Structure formats: C-alpha cells, structure tokens
C-alpha cells in the first residue's frame with residue numbers, strides 16, 4: 405500500500421530568504437508557473453506582511469495558479485494573518501501558514517514570552533486563519549530544539565483550533581536523521597488528535613542533513629515535505645526538492661509513499677531558479693548538476709555503454725535532461741572513443757588509423773579538460789589528412805614582444821631530415837609562415853587564412869584553415885590545436901603537403917568564419 409507524499413515548495417518564500425535571492429513579482433510568477441507544471445502540491449509564494457512588494461507578488465501568484473494550492477506565511481499575529489488572507493484572495497486553493505517558535509531559547513530570548521502565552525497566541529492565530537480558509541498550516545518554529553512534552557501540547561491545541569497541516573521545522577539544521585525520525589514518530593503517536601492533520605517537515609541544511617532528515621521523517625510518518633528547487637533557502641538552504649522527489653521515486657523499495665511530481669520538469673525548474681536568482685548550480689549537485697549524469701572515466705563509460713544501470717540509478721531523461729553525457733576526456737577509454745566516432749558517422753578503414761586518432765585524442769585530452777564533438781571532428785580530419793606528409797612540424801617557438809617584430813623558430817621534418825630556421829614577420833602567424841617558407845620555398849601564395857575556435861572556453865581547440873595557390877592549383881589545409889600558432893603551422897603544412905601531391909587538384913571549400921587573407 406502506498407500513500408501520497410505532499411510536496412510543498414517554498415522556493416518563493418524560504419528560498420527568497422537566501423541573501424541575494426530576492427525576486428520581483430514577475431520572476432515569482434514565472435517560477436510559480438514552472439512549479440505548477442512540475443505539479444507540486446503547494447506553492448508558498450511569500451510573506452505578504454513583509455512588504456507591499458511581497459504582498460503584490462503573492463497576490464499575483466495566487467491569481468495565476470490553478471492546479472495547486474498557493475500559500476502565504478504569517479507570524480501568529482492578527483495583522484500578518486489578515487494580510488496573508490488578503491494577498492491570497494482569488495486563489496483557487498488558498499492556504500494560510502502561520503507559525504510561532506516553541507523552543508525554550510526562542511520563546512525566552514526572542515519572543516520574550518512564557519510558554520503558556522505562546523500556546524494561546526498560536527491557537528488564536530490558527531482560529532483567525534480558519535475564518536478565511538479551511539486550509540491552515542501551523543509551524544512550530546525551531547521544533548528541532550523544542551521540548552517534546554511542550555511540542556505535543558502545542559500541536560494538540562492547534563489541531564483542535566483547526567490546523568490541518570502541522571509542520572515540524574528543523575529551523576537551524578541541528579537534527580540528525582535518526583533523532584529527527586524519532587521525533588516525528590513520537591509526535592504522531594503521542595498527540596491524541598494527530599490523525600486529524602497531515603504532519604509535515606521543513607529541514608534546513610546547516611549540517612548538510614536537510615534531505616536525510618526529511619527522508620527519515622517520511623519513513624516515520626511525515627506526509628508533507630517542505631523543500632526548494634536547488635536547495636535554495638535561508639543560510640545553507642532547505643532540503644532540495646529534486647533530491648527528495650527522486651529519492652522517494654528511486655527507492656520505492658524503502659518508501660511506502662509517492663509524490664505526484666512530473667519529474668521531467670525538474671531541470672527546467674532548476675535552470676529557471678538559477679537564472680532568476682543568479683545562484684549557479686554546482687556541477688556535482690545531485691540530479692540537477694551538469695555532471696549528475698555525466699561519465700568520463702573509461703571503465704564507467706565502458707560499463708554504461710554495455711548496460712546503463714551498471715553506473716546509473718536514475719535515467720537522465722526522467723528528470724528532464726535530454727540524455728546522459730559521455731564526456732570524452734583524459735580518463736576515457738577506447739570503447740567510449742569508438743562509440744563517439746560511430747555517433748558522428750566517422751569511420752576508419754584501418755585499425756592503425758583508429759589507433760593514431762586515439763593516441764592524438766589522449767594527447768589533446770591531456771591539454772584540454774573536455775573533448776567535444778567538434779574537437780573530435782577536427783582531430784580526425786587531422787589524423788586522416790596527415791597520411792603522406794612530406795613536411796611535418798616538429799617544433800615551433802614564437803617570440804612576441806611589444807615594439808619588436810615577432811620571431812618564429814620552426815623545425816620541420818623534410819625528406820627524412822630535421823631542418824630549423826628562424827624568421828621575422830609582421831605578426832606571429834606571419835612569422836611562422838615565413839619561417840616555413842624559408843625551409844620549403846614552395847612559391848605558393850596564401851589566398852585565405854581563417855580561424856575558428858572549435859569549442860568554447862580559453863582551453864578551446866583552434867581550427868585554422870588556409871588556402872594556397874601555386875601555378876593555378878588551389879588547395880585548402882586545416883590544422884587544429886589548443887595553441888593557435890601550432891594550428892596555423894599545421895594548416896599551412898597540410899596545404900603544402902597537398903599541393904605537392906601530383907594528382908590532387910583540390911577544390912576550395914568554404915570556411916565558415918573569419919575568412920581573410922591578412923594573417924596576424
């Protein structure tokens with residue numbers, strides 16, 4: 405038998421309490437719409453008494469959302485509750501959430517109230533909220549550090565007053581999973597009218613235990629979890645919605661409840677919240693981090709290619725990624741390399757060609773963090789076109805100094821011999837080409853020089869294209885390397901090698917960017 409676990413999203417309220425994460429009304433509406441698509445059960449849209457702006461935002465959200473409950477937070481004060489009710493006017497399913505602290509330290513040092521008065525104020529607040537809606541949630545703030553007997557007394561009283569959801573927050577992230585689970589179990593079994601309300605938890609991540617504590621509570625009878633997208637929230641944040649939802653779904657053997665979340669919307673929500681708040685998602689973040697479904701090491705890639713579940717407990721597509729990612733890098737093996745080439749429709753006719761390409765790939769991967777498809781294309785083109793090399797680059801050194809003409813020192817392998825020369829040029833590429841010409845003396849003229857960065861980032865591979873003409877014959881040459889000067893030298897030599905091949909009448913191909921004759 406499974407029952408429903410309600411997902412209460414507080415990205416727009418507790419998430420917004422994260423320093424620097426304030427949202428405008430329009431931003432809240434965009435996130436609320438995404439949360440509705442995600443099919444959360446409750447959206448806590450803000451704290452209407454906090455400011456006119458937040459009142460407006462909650463009101464706006466309440467009036468655009470149809471498929472889930474919209475909630476506003478309020479202290480246990482008449483004014484706050486009235487404001488929350490006014491902001492929620494128009495909502496299809498409004499919930500008023502009122503709270504007051506129940507721990508000795510909060511009651512004595514912050515509220516400066518006696519416990520009896522705190523219970524009285526909570527009861528009064530719930531009754532007032534019930535005048536506006538029958539969907540009233542009460543939170544015992546800092547329940548994690550409250551005394552059990554007092555908490556039981558408080559909960560019994562507020563349920564009697566009309567609260568339909570009882571939220572047990574670990575406000576300062578102090579609890580550990582086993583103790584928090586026990587607390588929930590004790591409350592549910594000891595409070596006489598506990599069956600009249602849904603027990604909820606709201607965990608903070610100060611010790612990195614928010615998700616673990618929430619799940620422990622679920623195992624002990626909690627049926628609502630309060631959480632946020634990407635774990636946004638006050639200080640170290642709240643329990644991450646995506647982690648809670650996927651843990652419940654993936655471990656159906658452990659949990660006897662289910663959410664009704666459309667998990668394929670998780671990535672959309674995560675990106676939206678990250679873009680709006682400017683809080684990036686760390687790459688290794690569970691579920692929504694860029695690396696959450698990426699494999700780089702050869703042994704893992706080999707395993708996943710043979711049987712996905714060897715290294716994946718969830719499907720990337722189920723949370724909204726297009727697919728898992730096989731990252732080619734220095735830890736990748738031959739099987740993953742071959743699988744990538746196959747996907748790109750690249751075939752080698754001989755095992756030697758494949759071996760040469762794999763060796764070049766490993767060399768490149770040592771210099772560059774990630775090898776993208778375009779890197780592979782460039783690398784393979786290089787491998788295939790370097791078959792009959794009359795001229796081969798062995799060494800290149802270029803010195804550029806302010807106020808001086810750059811000098812290039814080039815060592816080539818020509819007809820079985822190493823030859824070195826230096827030349828100056830108007831720029832570093834020009835100096836490189838002049839040095840090559842000083843050794844080769846081809847008599848060819850440069851028609852086009854083009855540079856593309858094949859991939860992004862400062863460690864991107866540069867792909868250089870050159871077009872040479874000699875006695876009416878025109879050839880193109882390409883070279884790629886993380887060093888643009890080395891790529892230029894390779895491209896120039898690639899063209900020279902072709903121009904010296906008797907049967908080749910090369911057809912010029914159009915390059916896509918930066919076509920120019922002037923070399924830097």
Ligand SMILES: CC(=O)SCCNC(=O)CCNC(=O)[C@H](O)C(C)(C)COP(=O)(O)OP(=O)(O)OC[C@H]1O[C@@H](n2cnc3c(N)ncnc32)[C@H](O)[C@@H]1OP(=O)(O)O
Nearest residue numbers: 421451453454455479480481503504505514515545575638
């Ligand atoms: C654990 C949580 O996340 S709680 C929610 C936190 N969210 C916010 O605080 C929302 C933003 N807050 C605000 O804009 C403001 O703090 C307001 C509008 C709510 C209140 O502002 P002010 O009236 O200026 O009070 P201030 O913030 O300085 O102090 C809070 C007061 O509320 C009291 N208070 C705190 N919690 C509660 C409560 N649940 N019920 C009743 N009173 C409370 C405090 O004891 C203090 O009272 P005092 O002024 O008599 O000492």
Ligand SMILES: CC(C)C(=O)C(=O)O
Nearest residue numbers: 503543545546573575
């Ligand atoms: C208002 C309550 C639910 C809260 O955010 C907390 O205690 O952390």
Ligand SMILES: [Mg+2]
Nearest residue numbers: 418575606638
């Ligand atoms: Mg909180």
